[in-house]
Amino acid sequence: MSSSKIVDDSYLDISFKEAVRFFKKQSSPGECPMCKSVSWSIPMATEDASVSLSDTGMRDLNGSPVLELKMQCKVCGFLRAHRASFIRDWLDSNPAPNEVSDDV
Numbered sequence: 056m057s058s059s060k061i062v063d064d065s066y067l068d069i070s071f072k073e074a075v076r077f078f079k080k081q082s083s084p085g086e087c088p089m090c091k092s093v094s095w096s097i098p099m100a101t102e103d104a105s106v107s108l109s110d111t112g113m114r115d116l117n118g119s120p121v122l123e124l125k126m127q128c129k130v131c132g133f134l135r136a137h138r139a140s141f142i143r144d145w146l147d148s149n150p151a152p153n154e155v156s157d158d159v
């Protein structure tokens with residue numbers, strides 16, 4: 056129908072702190088499957104910014120773009136990716152203690 060391509064991914068906004076919390080609590084990266092080192096980083100500009108998400112090129116059932124968050128091995132550059140929606144869902148269901156108290 057429309058040829059315009061507007062990607063609204065604001066609903067998947069994930070801060071650096073949130074991403075770190077997810078990887079520490081829920082999905083520890085462990086050792087790199089390639090070089091066996093345990094040194095990962097999330098490529099981004101600053102710690103206060105939202106993490107950058109990549110468009111996988113896939114679409115979900117609603118036609119929304121499937122986004123992923125990539126981490127890189129700091130030794131060999133191996134990239135691992137998580138679907139951003141899974142991280143966002145986990146963060147929403149597992150708020151940090153200070154996030155909970157903010158609402159009281």
Ligand SMILES: [Zn+2]
Nearest residue numbers: 087090128131
């Ligand atoms: Zn590696």
